[in-house]
Amino acid sequence: MREETNFDIEEKFLQADQLIADSRLSEAAKMLEEILAEVPDFGKAHNHLGWLFETKFKNLARAEEHYRLALKFSPDYTAAYYNYCYLLASLRKFDELEKLLQTAVGVSGINYATLYNEYGLMREMQGNFDDAIHYFRLHIKNSFDAKSIETAAESIKRCERKKQLLENS
Template structure:
């Protein structure tokens, strides 16, 4: 088994541990991957996710996402995860820059990125932009549930506009 295949297999095991709620085991596996190959960017993304979502250590999560972007800038998953963190931290300028970059990444789900733009604008109180991006998200997806969520979000933004 070659080096990269072994690392991908270890990453798969870490993912299984995350799914099963074995966060410490997943963390140990991901740290082993980084020890073996510090340039294996995907491991930083998964570790960042654990620190952000499971351990609520946002700064550590952000550092790990940045390392993933540095090592594996073409890895789509980091853009989704990091966008959610930046939104949570209300770092709007950094989020917009990340989303602008994400749209250029092959394999990225544009509907998901448009939805993140919409959430950002909605949280900033810019309902017109939010509505425009929820529409873009709905039009870019083939997922009926996502279309329904986008329509619901547009309705919510319209209700908020009345309050502004």
């Protein structure tokens, strides 16, 4: 059975997305809530509300709730994985982050370089520098963006330096 596309809701969602881009955040949040009042299982709207709550309104509990709902209702919407990863990393919820990354690797259209970077950062935060370096190398292998590759190379240098400094202490 094929899922029906509700073009009116999709258009309203795109309008909310544009409001975010225009920094009209309150209007965007209200429009996203209207969408969810009409279609409670519209995962993309949950993702965008999660992002607003996390990055703009600083309500991390609400952000986490919306990211979970985004993944529940739209498991193929890759943006929700990236956003939820960033939140879990900032909260240092490494067990949940590990599970999310494992799931995300199997999602069609996901950016492996981004996921491997998140794995690398998580391992670095955990103090497992060898693993972090491994993941940053995988990031480089899967990246096609010169700036991203350079950032990963710097991450490797940073981890090697931390490893050196902490082994000698």
